[in-house]
Amino acid sequence: MSHSIEVVSELTRKISVVVSVEDVNAALTSAAREVGASVTLPGFRKGKAPASVIEKRFADEVVGRATEVLVERRVADIVKEEDLKPMSRLEFEGDPIVRGQELRFSFTFEILPDVNLPEDFSAFSVDMESAEPTEEEIEAFTKRLLKSVATLEDVTEERLPVPGDVVTIDVDGDVEGKPVPGMKVANYNIQLVEPAEGQELSELDKIIRSLKPGEEGTGSMVCPDDHVDESLRGKTVDLRVKLHKISTEILPELNDELAQKFGFPKLDILKYMISKQAAESKAERVRTDAEQKIMDQVLAGQEFPLPEAVLKTQRAEYEGEIREFLEKQGMDKEGIEGSLKNMTEEIEEQTKERARMFVFLAAVARREKLEVTAEEVDMQIMRMARQYNQDYAKFREALYQSGSVNDIQDRMLNSKALAFMLDKAQKTAVEAKAE
Template sequence: MEYKVEEVSPVKRLIHVTVPAEEVDASLSATIAMYGRDVKIDGFRKGKVPASVVEGRFHKQIYSEATTELVNVHINEIVGELKVNPVSRIDFDGDLLKRGEEYTYTLNFEVMPEFPMPAYEGIEVEEEEPVVDPDEVQAVIDRIRNQMAELQPIGEDRAPKDGEIAVIDFQAYDENGEPIEGIKADNFELPLGEGQALVDFESVVKGLKADQEGEGEVVFPEDFLNEELAGKKVTMKVKLHAVKERKLPEVDADFAKKAGGFESVDQMKETVEKSYMQSRSQLARSQAQKELLDKLLKMVDFEIPDAMLDRHVNAMVDEQRHRMEQQGKSLESQGKTVEELREEVKPHAEELSRSEIFLLTLAHKEEMQVSEQEIDFYFRQMASRSGEDYNQLKQLYMENNLIWVVRDKLLADKAMELLYSKAAVTKVPPKKDEEGGEAPEAEGSAESEEE
């Protein structure tokens, strides 16, 4: 086998392969022999069927498999000799083998771009020191206290108001007075004034007293997930059974113990503050690492492989659609097409691709490796967070040939840690926003550990 490499672009390779007739015939003979060991044909003992009979009976399967096997062997040889790691699917263009004839075909794929690595030691970068306001800790305590509150009926005969719980039955009706399926509930506990229901619907509820019935018009938002109801006006009939208020527990040792097994309120507050500190430290470090990487990326220029860019774009589009669905919205309700969304996320995808290329190139330069134990640990952490089965999760990645994505992520993480360890890091106070407060952190950064 001989091949010639054509560099279509800095990241695209077109391989022209020529296979002599002798190698073609040898490949066909090997496949025929494999078939001959197992096939059963009347008049012949198993394993004793003449090669010509096997070839004639299974011609299409044999020539297809022989072609695939031969090309796969060549791919491994060529990729190994070129010392490249394809970042895209390897596309094959060629016909089936023909006995006694020279065989030619082409392979094309994308590879990582090559570029001179800039000096990355001693680059100055600032990392903000984490700070936690006591009011933030108290807000968490208040939120937990609110969650642990007991619901008690109010003693007054009046309409419910914000901050209270209305126990209601409700049913939606269309313009013809027919009940709408799926928009109905009995003895539903609705917190008022917390944004859990449409304002028009809450207005109907707030106009009633216990055991009263009422109705009102409610208009669903244009981006409502149920497209059949988006923008539609319905009549909502409501019966108010009772109004309840939250009886907040005292903030004492018993409260701390019930909230999370804490020995005291002080220990509870310390834990909340520690959680905030950890999350903000991680956030500050991540922001400083990004600043460092951005400085280095400005020193280099390279082409992004289309396959890598598409992978990031697809992931972002899927994530946004999933987030919309969780909010009860759909892409179509936002008046956007998939292609428009792809164009919106493309700049961010390009940024991620450039970062990934730089870090993987650095990892290769530093001869970094990722062990099977590290990959297993990654999947165990992912399974723990998602509640999925570890073995099934890993098997899913293996079946879809996605283990390399995990490996590259872990390599990039290692390379980023190496970069940061060689930077000149200066700790600085938190930056202030325009109103004088601390700059806002990423949403939800401390919530999971606090609760």
């Protein structure tokens, strides 16, 4: 068995493999014996049928097993032998395995580029808040929990909305006399809150607070510079709002009865779990902030080519996040697609930045010989199955068949690389930021 490597482009490699007739025949015979060990054919005892008979009767299965030995395992050996890190799925070309003939096949893939990694991540320093939650943070966490089981009570008196009310509205908007795709929402619920200190009410808020149920109002607003649709930034939107109803949010009382509703025997245990969850939530936020800080530092001034496969994956993930966000805002499908079309430049920028992070972390993981075990992957798949309410076994099988499990493994490996960088960096304690 022999192979050769062709440099197709800066990041693309094509490996051609030749498998001898002897190796092909041996693999088919071995595969036939494996298949035959568990089958019974007329005239033969179980597992005693000749390999030549099994190969004819169960050709597809025999060829499949032989292919696994000659192709899949050999490919893994070659990639390891040549010290290459694939950054894309392998694209195969070749003929099926045939007894008595050489097997010739090739596979093409993108590789990890050369990245100039820092010799020692301890040379970097990041500011980190204390992960211990304050009383105010625990109180805010508790309120979010209560709001998750709150009820709404319609307001029957004729009055204007006030902070804390949940209003049901229709909103429509035009820019320069033309309808804006996705700007129109119907029966949308929004809770009115007081603006942060030093900030004013939005124009939409002002219109809503001037209406009584059944009334309509108009106004205009200038889209902020961070609006999700970059084509609307800085433009004036003419708004039309109809207020359907006002509701009051009724928060449940924090008592033993509520604790039991959440599955805890008494209030003290619920409070303990709230404090624990608040601590875990803050620790995760603090660490995420610190990880982003160190990524910003190590990527500063870095230049390296980006594999097209990585760019494609990161673009799809980012667009998926935008779609999910806009759906939660009540935007229809047409509006979402229109917004994505108008966000081309921003999507490209974010895609490249995400791809740079992905490639850099892959290089760190490779240099530091970080690994993700099969058990860790299975645990992650189990968590995903619970999250999406899927049967674990079927979900796992689908991920492996589609090859998506490789993407999961890569993300887990990069997470380990990011954690490695932060653990090595110097940490400076700073005062907690106001929420």
